[in-house]
Amino acid sequence: MYESGEVAIPLKDRVFGRYLADDVKTTEGKVIMKNGEYISHEEIETIEKENITSVRIKSPITCGCVNGICAKAYGRDLAKGEPVNTGEAVGIIAAQSIGEPGTQLTMRTFHVGGVASSSAEKSNFESPSDGKIKIQNLRSVVNQAGSEIIINRTTELEIYDLNKKLVSTFRAPYGSTLLVKDKAEVKLNDLLLEWDPYTVPIVAEEIWHFRF
Incomplete structure (x- = not known):
């Protein structure tokens, strides 16, 4: 992701812990990673070595499950640092995660500070x-x-x-x-x-x- 012309979120941070939704190919057309493969640190190194700028990953948007979401669309369990287990109550975890910022919105009290607010926008x-x-x-x-x-x-x-x-x-x-x-x-x-x-x-x- 780019913001003000600079990389705001590197590709490796966006795809780490996800599953590929398509083959990853080099500029010569050679397949270096296959559809459905889990993206770990080793795969990240391969992506950076081959100067790959974009990959397609599985996500809740691409998931075909009617009820819930499949493990490959969810990706890595952030609590354990490994692929999520089938049957994990990810909906409850998501609801708990949104509770605190939701309270801020309701009460109109917001936490400010940190790097984002202290740095001026580049022009x-x-x-x-x-x-x-x-x-x-x-x-x-x-x-x-x-x-x-x-x-x-x-x-x-x-x-x-x-x-x-x-x-x-x-x-x-x-x-x-x-x-x-x-x-x-x-x-x-x-x-x-x-x-x-x-x-x-x-x-x-x-x-x-x-x-x-």
Whole structure:
């Protein structure tokens, strides 16, 4: 999961302890993990080694059980750290887990603090070093103000140092303003991207006329 152009939740944290809903293949098409296989630490290492960016997993949404949920759709028992046993009362556990935050909602008293609330939302991306920038998968439009607006979610900015070594990779948020050109030379802390972290933009790719 990406947030403000950076990885908010790594893939390994999302899939650990789950079961595959489809075969996992390398870029060459070789099957390295099969459908229905449990994802343990060893499988996570394989996924990272092969640079796999997405996998399909079984979940309550994909489960075909009419009553309840199957063990493979549920995945790992968080209390024991192993695959959940058939017949485990996971519904009761879920109800107990939601009780405390549910009470907060009812009484309108919320716990605040921690890393999430103490860190400010990012609204720009600056160059981490001197070097040259390379832009991958760019799709953009130019608005009336002459600014270049990114209109996809796969644009990545790669920063190479003076020795042509890759220093940083940053995924540009949808709707962000690109302030640099491909293959341009940049200095440390140069502003490369800007965006509003508190809005979700809808960017028109063509000229439209609206009537009300």
